[in-house]
Amino acid sequence: MFIYFFWVMFMQCFPLLCILFIQVRANSEIDNHPAWKFIPTDVCGVTRYVHNSGRIINGKNAKLGQFPWIARLGFQNFFTRRIKFNCAGTLITEIHVITAGHCGSSHDVVRLGEHDTTTKFDCTEDDICTTYQDINIKKYIFNKFDKEKLNHDICLILLEKPAKFNDFVKPACLPRGTLLDLDLIGIHAHIAGWGYTNSTLETEATTLQYISVPIVDSSKCDKIYVHQLTEYQCCAGYPKGKDSCNGDSGGPMTKSFKVDNVKRCYLIGVVSYGRSDCGAGPAVYTLICKYMLTILDNIKE
Known part of the structure; x- marks a missing residue:
């Protein structure tokens, strides 16, 4: 009976242990990658400023040198x-x-x-x-x-x-160490850009704008968009009001973290896509942590 119980528990836990082992190994490769010297x-x-919470719809003017x-x-x-x-x-x-x-x-x-x-x-x-x-x-x-x-x-x-x-x-900064496994749901991140401030009138910002948006469960975006989000993406934004928009594509999603007693801003996402009527729901971002090994492998100098 004991052997059977042990076998059942082993078969249930083995896949999780494999995943954990692979993740730890991948993180170790990232942390010790030779490209960090570049x-x-x-x-x-x-930056010159401390970030305050605040595709940019209903954003506010950034200060010179803030991003x-x-x-x-x-x-x-x-x-x-x-x-x-x-x-x-x-x-x-x-x-x-x-x-x-x-x-x-x-x-x-x-x-x-x-x-x-x-x-x-x-x-x-x-x-x-x-x-x-x-x-x-x-x-x-x-x-x-x-x-x-x-x-x-x-x-x-x-x-x-x-x-x-x-x-x-x-x-x-690029994520490393404990930041690679951080649960991002619920945190607020900054999005900056010169995209449309009004998607209907297609009015582009002339001064750099920024907003603070919450990272929410992927299901919030799955209900809006045709393609369900993968592990390489995250969903962020409000039901209505603040959003990235046309022209912000490819821009940074950053978050300030204190590492080794120094507060720095880390790139955690890339603006990917959102609704055509910007500000009508959360948008989709590419997660940087999922591509860190690829990024480091391609930095040669």
């Missing part, structure tokens, strides 16, 4: 040399930017340090002025987007030359 963990995720890792992806017109921006991204090293896979693989340039899109120079209240950095894209390292299922919406970009770090251009 990632500026000493300067990442620190120094945010990038804009654009196409440069061959004749006029003007740049049209339609996606966002996140700087993670001097030469790497993460964005959404659905943004495509044909952008020419990444702009860093932008705040007010109507001016070339932006100044703080204490008269510290800065301008943006435009850097050409060298190549798309990987793009895993599944168009049919709207899954694996992530892409890694390599820049032609390094970004110059300052108070207004700085990378976000």
